[in-house]
Amino acid sequence: MNRPPEAAGKGRALPAVSRDRIERHLKYLEGVRHPVAAPAALERACSYIGDTLRALGYAVDLHGFADGGREYHNVVATRLGTRLPDKRVLVLAHFDTVAGSPGADDNASGVALLLELATLFSQWRPEKTLQFVGVNLEENSEEGPSGTGLRGSRALAGFAALQGWEMEGVLVLESVAFAGGSVRQGAPPGLPLQVPDTGDFLAVIANQLSQGLAMRFALAVESFDIPLPVVPLVVPGNGELIPDTRRSDHAPFWDAGYPAIMLTDTTNFRNPHYHQRSDTFDTLNLGFAVRVCEATAGFLLGLVCGEAEAPR
Template identity: 80%
Template sequence: MSTPPGAAGKGRSLSAVSRDRIEQHLKFLVGVRHPVAAPAALQRACSYLEDTLRALGYAVDLHGFFDGGQEYHNVVATRLGTRRPEKRVLVLAHFDTVAGSPGADDNASGVALLLELATMFKEWRPELTLQFVGVNLEENSDRDGHGTGLRGSRALAAFALQQGWEIEAVVVLESVAFAGGSVRQAAPAGVPLQVPPNGDFLAVIGNELAQGVVARFALAADSFDIALPVVPLVVPDNGELLPDTRRSDHAPFWDAGYPAIMLTDTTNFRNPHYHEPSDTLETLNLAFAVRVCQATAAFLLGMAGGEGAAPS
């Protein structure tokens, strides 16, 4: 794979990331977005993703699936690859919330970064097909409160398998804006590494199949000199021994045999507002979110290749 102009080398920057655009997306999205507690807001978020991605020039499809007898949609925006269109790189973020939380960090932050990345790459001609996907119904309760969550991503992973998609990497943006040097960091039992005591880093979690993708993400952030501490974690098999590493939309792709990574601020292991009414825009660290976006853009430049108006 060729290296796009400006996509490697110490001292590079990704100044195209707009904090203002990220904040505007957050202001629109923040609020309860739930199939029972706030179905209209959930649909507004879905339509916002669809309309924004269409306006950026992507081919947009609504991938439907049923839950509790009702149809919901994932929003799939596609830019076909110029050289190897059969190979795909996916960027995912879920746009629903739990019933009692406005979900600024979980997960308006991930959706805002997804839309900012799509904006940055709107004139890029990738060698591999690049897809930005808003995923519905990630949260871990269904209509009667007893579900296992991940309904939208599970449906999409099953569809990808059925259609024979050749996925090179799935990148899941899961709660990526709560951080700070004074934030206390905890860790789930059994994590096989020393977790920093302060929550000022981005965790990059992959399974054995995605080990190379984890390494490429960390290398991309370093290559562009992005001031973002990255803590990588590769779990055995599909993370069954560490269930906390399976708590987002990457897990169905692991189970389907695709290389997927989760980018996360570690949610409840750092954020006291997790799934609470206090998960508001005011609690977020937008400077940290910008750096996560820069690192993800650097990764996509190397992973998907291509040419055009580079996000630099």
């Protein structure tokens, strides 16, 4: 059938995703990364993300924010657009964990894919500005002043609004490596659609403002013939009626009026290791993570590159 050019990537070949690089990032990051239980490991993860992105040629800045009387940082890597530099596309993944979990799926998997995508796009010239962001303090924390989580992304969304950033889309990678044909799938109460019983799909969570991004992602998967089941979910408003759809770094961008989608394996609705000491590398499905990375790369090609596709 005829497909929209943006879905098909205008005839481009999909960049080759490296399973080995994803595995190396995951193994380096695995371990408790928490502001109280493991602050040194949290800082090492921050440094690792920044160093990796700098080595790829990105301009890297640390976006600081205060929490509980201390300063923390988001890592923001930027490749300016060649034709439309004022229009931005952000790819986010949080790098902290809860106090008792090594966080392989939640969320070393998201960070590993973010770094692999940054590697792929270091060889492309985007028409729009592309930013890869490692986000700090996403997890809920009893030690924090509010205990609500999402502190790094809330600070970044507020900064973006104050600066008047023109956002074409925000893509959040949240736990993207637990899946399989024998995995049982659950769903939050009040969900307005029937989800499959088997946890072998990627969920794409959008609000009404972001519905177009979710549909473009699904079209990219189809157009590049990626064997990845995708279940889009568009929630009314900013997800207030289904709080489980707001449990990651896309929510502050929804609240600030920016289009944003979350890619997720649905965490505790399929993964028995969620926020447990057993959330380790050996529980993950790297083949699934690679397919998610391929799908995300195809989606980003259509969103940021336009006709400016020649490698650097």
